[in-house]
Structure formats: structure tokens, C-alpha cells
Amino acid sequence: xxxxxxxxxxxxxxxxxxxxxxxxxxxxxxxxxxxxxxxxxxxxxxxxxxxxxxxxxxxxxxxxxxxxxxxxxxxxxxxxxxxxxxxxxxxxxxxxxxxxxxxxxxxxxxxxxxxxxxxxxxxxxxxxxxxxxxxxxxxxxxxxxxxxxxxxxxxxxxxxxxxxxxxxxxxxxxxxxxxxxxxxxxxxxxxxxxxxxxxxxxxxxxxxxxxxxxxxxxxxxxxxxxxxxxxxxxxxxxxxxxxxxxxxxxxxxxxxxxxxxxxxxxxxxxxxxxxxxxxxxxxxxxxxxxxxxxxxxxxxxxxxxxxxxxxxxxxxxxxxxxxxxxxxxxxxxxxxxxxxxxxxxxxxxxxxxxxxxxxxxxxxxxxxxxxxxxxxxxxxxxxxxxxxxxxxxxxxxxxxxxxxxxxxxxxxxxxxxxxxxxxxxxxxxxxxxxxxxxxxxxxxxxxxxxxxxxxxxxxxxxxxxxxxxxxxxxxxxxxxxxxxxxxxxxxxxxxxxxxxxxxxxxxxxxxxxxxxxxxxxxxxxxxxxxxxxxxxxxxxxxxxxxxxxxxxxxxxxxxxxxxxxxxxxxxxxxx
Numbered sequence: 001x002x003x004x005x006x007x008x009x010x011x012x013x014x015x016x017x018x019x020x021x022x023x024x025x026x027x028x029x030x031x032x033x034x035x036x037x038x039x040x041x042x043x044x045x046x047x048x049x050x051x052x053x054x055x056x057x058x059x060x061x062x063x064x065x066x067x068x069x070x071x072x073x074x075x076x077x078x079x080x081x082x083x084x085x086x087x088x089x090x091x092x093x094x095x096x097x098x099x100x101x102x103x104x105x106x107x108x109x110x111x112x113x114x115x116x117x118x119x120x121x122x123x124x125x126x127x128x129x130x131x132x133x134x135x136x137x138x139x140x141x142x143x144x145x146x147x148x149x150x151x152x153x154x155x156x157x158x159x160x161x162x163x164x165x166x167x168x169x170x171x172x173x174x175x176x177x178x179x180x181x182x183x184x185x186x187x188x189x190x191x192x193x194x195x196x197x198x199x200x201x202x203x204x205x206x207x208x209x210x211x212x213x214x215x216x217x218x219x220x221x222x223x224x225x226x227x228x229x230x231x232x233x234x235x236x237x238x239x240x241x242x243x244x245x246x247x248x249x250x251x252x253x254x255x256x257x258x259x260x261x262x263x264x265x266x267x268x269x270x271x272x273x274x275x276x277x278x279x280x281x282x283x284x285x286x287x288x289x290x291x292x293x294x295x296x297x298x299x300x301x302x303x304x305x306x307x308x309x310x311x312x313x314x315x316x317x318x319x320x321x322x323x324x325x326x327x328x329x330x331x332x333x334x335x336x337x338x339x340x341x342x343x344x345x346x347x348x349x350x351x352x353x354x355x356x357x358x359x360x361x362x363x364x365x366x367x368x369x370x371x372x373x374x375x376x377x378x379x380x381x382x383x384x385x386x387x388x389x390x391x392x393x394x395x396x397x398x399x400x401x402x403x404x405x406x407x408x409x410x411x412x413x414x415x416x417x418x419x420x421x422x423x424x425x426x427x428x429x430x431x432x433x434x435x436x437x438x439x440x441x442x443x444x445x446x447x448x449x450x451x452x453x454x455x456x457x458x459x460x461x462x463x464x465x466x467x468x469x470x471x472x473x474x475x476x477x478x479x480x481x482x483x484x485x486x487x488x489x490x491x492x493x494x495x496x497x498x499x500x501x502x503x504x505x506x507x508x509x510x511x512x513x514x515x516x517x518x519x520x521x522x523x524x525x526x527x528x529x530x531x532x533x534x535x536x537x538x539x540x541x542x543x544x545x546x547x548x549x550x551x552x553x554x555x556x557x558x559x560x561x562x563x564x565x566x567x568x569x570x571x572x573x574x575x
Contacts, residue, residue, distance in 0.1 A: 026130065027130040029130075029132050035157060038158040042154060043154045046154050049179045056144075057193075060191055062248070068362060069095045069137055069362070069363055070088075084344060085116055086116045091314040091340070094120060097126050108121075108123075126165060128161045129157075133165070134359065134361055135156070136157075137166065139166075140362070141224060147175075147395070150175050151177075152178065154181060155185065156185050167179065182215065184199075187358055194251060195225055196228075196280075197229070200240055201231065203215060235268070243304070244304045247308065250336075253288045253290060258293050259293075273289045273291060301351060303318075313339050315340065317332055317344065318346035318357075319346065366396070367453050368394070369393070369450075370394075371447055372392075373388075373447055376468065378472075379473075380473060382437065390429075390431075399450045402450035402456070403430050403447075404418060405434065406446055409443060410567075415446075420447070440471075443471075446468060501556075502539075507532040507533070507534060507562075511531075511562055512529060513561060514562075515527070515529075516561070519557075532562075553572075554573060555571075556570070556572075
């Protein structure tokens with residue numbers, strides 16, 4: 001199947017924009033005065049195609065990525081692009097779009113001069129109009145057979161080279177492209193990886209000829225959505241994009257910007273956060289909302305910390321030389337433990353309407369695993385084993401002996417392991433049984449699956465510090481906070497560890513704990529009294545901090561004492 005876009009007069013327009021950029025700088029995220037006269041061109045060079053014929057899956061930003069697309073700026077914001085590329089290549093590939101071979105050579109020289117290896121960089125030579133690849137770049141889906149597809153929406157600017165990028169990439173990479181006539185930008189869409197999508201009502205405003213129900217239906221068939229949540233855009237911020245005030249940081253956690261009382265967006269974002277906290281993701285889990293203070297807008301510029309990028313275990317976080325920067329870093333560290341949080345000064349580029357998220361777009365990996373699981377609720381049953389079910393699919397096929405549920409009645413490893421076996425009556429459904437437990441027991445568990453390449457995924461997504469739980473001996477469905485959600489517990493972020501041991505500790509109320517570390521002989525080598533706040537806390541132990549000698553590599557034990565409650569765990573320290 002071949003997908004075509006009408007690109008009449010494209011090269012004439014390209015040269016016009018190049019000369020414009022050279023004279024006045026790069027195009028902003030909003031249309032220029034000249035472009036406002038040509039807004040009727042939007043969509044005229046688009047030929048729609050039918051949507052996928054089968055139900056597809058759209059991955060979340062936090063799912064496995066092959067790399068990051070960057071449209072390298074021609075002369076502006078060079079330091080930002082160099083710094084971002086250096087961070088990206090440590091975790092994935094960087095796909096850099098340049099105009100020609102000469103520009104590629106210039107970029108290569110800059111990267112080499114900053115000691116950035118080129119073996120994880122791939123150049124894509126394509127004509128473009130602007131840097132805002134988030135809005136015009138490809139959206140990724142997976143077919144039933146595990147192959148990737150690209151969804152292409154109409155870019156809401158009269159920039160034909162930009163709008164053609166998804167099709168051109170699909171042609172180069174031999175990936176089918178599904179083109180819709182819907183006007184829709186990438187900064188105004190996010191998905192939980194389980195069939196639930198989010199956008200602002202900009203998508204309705206820019207498609208006045210379609211009813212909201214029709215737009216929801218189009219999003220469903222092209223992106224495989226079962227549910228599409230649309231929120232009112234915030235006041236004053238020009239783009240209207242959801243990524244300027246909200247972000248899914250995993251499949252059940254939604255970060256929402258916070259403005260103080262008196263700000264015009266204080267009430268609307270409080271209402272959005274409250275509404276999201278009552279919505280469920282595709283695994284029937286209520287969303288957990290996290291508020292992140294945002295700098296007050298000034299000079300008409302909105303500075304957003306939700307305009308970040310997550311790629312594998314890396315977060316590219318924009319900062320603005322504002323007092324809230326350090327707060328934003330701390331919130332990301334607390335909510336994404338074990339992730340590499342990098343900051344990038346976006347004080348300059350935000351003047352043109354965007355930050356990190358706006359100038360990046362993921363290239364999703366051909367290796368993906370999808371786990372759909374509805375967490376077990378509390379139960380009064382103390383006699384029968386508890387059936388755990390999960391629908392599991394892998395784009396590269398599952399390893400024949402790699403689907404398990406790990407469970408225990410406390411949070412310290414090792415966990416008990418139960419094989420999940422295929423259900424012969426349902427395609428891709430796996431099940432296993434956790435043994436019956438005594439009255440009053442709390443059962444903790446997570447699901448694990450590996451594909452034929454060795455790539456694995458867990459549900460919850462970060463089972464190093466996050467687990468499902470249910471209580472035995474209570475009425476079904478009665479759970480703390482009325483939520484069948486993932487519980488944060490005492491977990492090491494990285495085990496083995498090198499520089500320092502980091503533990504995440506979730507506390508249902510403020511309390512004081514004693515944090516101790518012992519060596520293999522039982523000798524206590526560290527002790528500290530720590531006041532926990534309600535919610536997620538991060539505690540650390542640096543083996544060499546304050547010691548006149550080097551702590552050797554080997555096995556160590558940590559102990560957390562909170563009143564009558566004690567939590568023990570074992571970790572391995574590497575040199």
C-alpha cells in the first residue's frame with residue numbers, strides 16, 4: 001500500500017521559509033503574520049487513507065523507545081540541542097533531521113567537539129519548516145501482528161514540509177502510514193498505553209465541521225482508543241496543548257500543573273486534577289494525580305514543567321532559572337525513582353512557545369510488550385486460591401516460559417513465583433493462582449513477561465518500588481481510599497547499586513523511622529532517624545559518606561523500623 005501527500009509548490013515554500021528563518025530567526029510555534037494569511041491551506045495537501053483494518057495499540061511515552069526525533073535548529077538554540085542529544089544517546093538513539101549533507105556535517109562536527117559519540121546518532125535528510133516536531137511528527141501504533149504503524153494528522157500550520165514528515169519517514173523505514181484529515185497536533189495528545197487517550201478541547205475547536213462524537217470515533221479507530229478524555233484548555237496559554245499543563249508519567253499517574261489562588265488557571269486546573277483522579281486507565285486503575293507548581297506567567301509566556309520528555313529511563317526536564325526549578329526536579333525524582341532526571345535551560349526557546357517536549361518526538365521500539373490486568377480487590381475468601389488474569393501480547397513474541405506473577409505477604413524480596421499459563425478459551429489471556437491466605441493478610445504482587453529478544457516488562461510498570469496489593473478477610477472492593485491502585489512500599493530503586501543505595505518508602509501518614517544498614521556479619525554500619533512525610537519519600541545511604549575507609553563491595557542488609565513495624569531487605573553493593 002502506498003501513501004501519498006500532495007506537495008505542490010513545496011520547494012518554493014521551503015526556500016521562502018529558509019530565507020525567512022535566516023532573516024528573522026526560526027518560526028515560532030504559533031503562525032506568523034504571513035502564515036495567518038494562508039491558514040486556508042491547512043489540510044489542502046493531505047490525502048486521507050483508511051484507518052487500520054484491525055484493532056491497534058498505541059504505546060505510552062513511558063514505554064520502550066528506540067530513539068528520539070529532533071529537527072536540528074539551523075543556528076538557534078544550539079546549546080540546548082547539543083545538551084539534549086548528549087543525554088539522549090546514553091539511553092537510546094538520536095534521529096536528527098537536517099536539511100542537507102552540508103548541515104549534517106556541521107552537526108556532526110558540533111557533536112564531536114562536545115564528545116558526543118556518533119554511533120548512536122542517525123541523520124535524516126528532509127526539508128522542514130520548523131523545529132516543532134512534537135506537533136507534526138509521527139504517532140506510533142502496533143498492529144495485531146506486532147509490526148509498527150505510523151498515524152499522520154493534519155498539522156495546524158500552513159507548513160507543508162513539516163506536515164509531510166510522517167509520510168516521508170514511513171517511506172524511508174518501510175512502515176505503513178495512516179493519514180487522517182483530522183487537524184490535530186502532537187502536543188495535544190497523550191495515551192496511557194492501554195487504550196485511554198487525553199487531549200484538550202483544542203481538538204474540537206480546530207475541527208468545527210465534525211461533532212465531538214465523530215472526532216472521538218476517529219481517534220478510536222486510528223489510535224486504538226477505547227476511551228478519549230477531553231479537557232478544557234487553560235486560559236491565556238496560546239497553544240492550547242495539554243502538555244503545557246499535564247503529563248502522563250506512567251500508565252496510571254497524571255502530573256497536573258498548579259497555580260496559586262488568584263491565578264486565572266488555579267480553579268480550572270484544580271478541577272482538572274480532581275476529575276482525573278476519578279477516572280480509570282485501561283487497566284481499570286484510578287489515576288493518581290501529582291501537582292507540580294508552575295512559574296507564574298509573565299510577558300505572556302507560560303513556563304511548563306510538564307513539557308518534559310520521557311525516553312526509556314531518562315527524563316529531559318525543562319527549567320527556566322526560576323525558584324520552582326528545584327521543586328520540579330524533586331517531584332520528578334520522587335515520582336520516577338530510578339530514572340535519570342536531566343535538566344535543560346529552556347528560558348530562551350520558551351519565548352517562541354515551547355520547550356523540551358515540543359521539539360522532540362519518540363521513535364517507538366519494535367520490541368513492545370502490553371500487559372492488561374485489572375488488580376485484585378479485597379476479598380473475604382480465606383479458602384480458595386486467588387486467580388490472577390492478564391492479557392499479554394509481545395510484538396516479537398513471548399518467551400515460552402516467561403510469564404509469571406510474583407507475590408508475597410510482605411514487601412521484601414525474594415517473592416514467590418507462580419507461572420501464568422495460557423487460557424485455551426481466550427486469545428492472549430494468561431492466568432495463575434496465588435494460594436489462599438489467612439484472615440488479615442495483605443498480599444502484594446506484580447506481573448512479569450519477557451519476549452523472545454530478552455526485553456521484559458512488569459505490571460505495575462516499575463515493580464522495583466511499586467506493587468499491587470489486596471487484603472484478605474475484608475469485603476470485596478473495600479480498599480484504602482476506595483482505590484484499587486498500586487501501593488508504594490519500601491523498595492530499592494536499583495539493586496545492585498554502585499554510588500548510593502536509594503529506597504522509596506510510602507507512608508500513609510507522617511511518622512519517624514529508624515533507617516539502619518548492616519554488613520554481612522551483622523555489624524551495624526549506618527543508622528539514621530528520619531521523619532517521613534505522608535506519601536512517597538526517598539531515603540539514601542552513601543556507603544563512603546563520612547567514612548575514613550572505603551566500604552567494600554558485597555551484600556548488605558537494610559532495616560526500616562517504624563513503631564512496631566519492621567521492614568528488612570538485602571542489596572548488593574558493587575564497586
